[in-house]
Amino acid sequence: MSSPSPDHTAAPQQLPPPIFDARCKACWFVLGLLLLVVASFWSLDLQWVAFFSLDALRSMARFGGEFFPPDLSPVFVRKVVQASVETLAMSALGTLLAVVFGLLLALPASRLHAADRSWLRQPTRLLLNALRSIPELVWAALLLVAAGLGPFAGTLALALHTTGVLGRLFAEAIENAEPGPAAALRAQGNSTPAVLLYATLPQVLPQLLSYTLYRWENNIRAAAVLGVVxxxxxxxxxxxxxxxxxxGKTATILIAMLALVGLVDGLSFALRRRLTR
Incomplete structure (x- = not known):
C-alpha cells in the first residue's frame, strides 16, 4: 500500500492589510491630531520671534530679579505659615467631603451586576458630569455670593468639583470589580448592602484610596489658586x-506653595506605595 503523497500546494500568500484596517485607523488618527496641533499653532498667530527677542528676555530677567531676596521677616513668615495651614485644611476637608458624597453617588451611578436595571445610573452620571464640568474657580466665584469671602467658599468649591471627579472614578471601579465574589454572596441570598460591603468594596478599596490621594494632590494646587478670587x-x-x-513677599508665598505641594506629593506617593505592596 503506497503512502500518501505529500501536499505540495503552497500556502496562499498573505496580502498586506488594507489601508483602512484597525491599525491604519490608529495611524490616521495620530496624523489627524498632528495636523490639528499644527493648525492650532498657525491659527493662534503666536509671536515666537517677539517672545524670544532680546528686549523680551531682558524684561523677563529684570522682572524675575525683583523676586529676590524673598521677605523672610518673622512676622510675614508667620502669616505665610498660617495661610499654608489654611490651604492644607481646605484641600483636606474638601477632598474628604468629596470622598463621602462621591461614594454615595457612585453606588447609584454604577451597574452592580448584569441583572441590575440601575434606573438611577444615567441621571446620576449626568449629575456627576455637571459637577466636574464646572471648574473650581467658577464654583468658588458662585459660592462667594452665598458663603462670603474666606476658606469656606473655597472648601465647598473643591468638594463640589471633586465629588464629580471621584464619583465617576469610583463608579467605574465598582463596575469593573471581579464579579465572582459578589455573585457567590448573592447566590446565597445576601442583600445588596452585604454584597457591597463584603465582596465589592474590599476589592476596589486600594483603587479608591489611590484615586483619593491623587485628587488630594490636585486639590492642594487648586486650593492655592482659589484664594485668587x-x-x-x-x-x-x-x-x-x-x-x-x-x-519679595510674593516670592515667599511662591516658595511656601512649592514646599506645600512637594510635601503633599511626597506623602501621597509614600502612601500609594504602601498600598500597592
Missing amino acids: GAGGLGQMLAFHMGLFHM
Missing part, C-alpha cells in the same frame, strides 16, 4: 501682594 489661603495672599507689586 478671595477664597482664603495662600492664593488670597498671593493675589493681594502681587497686585501691590510686593515682589
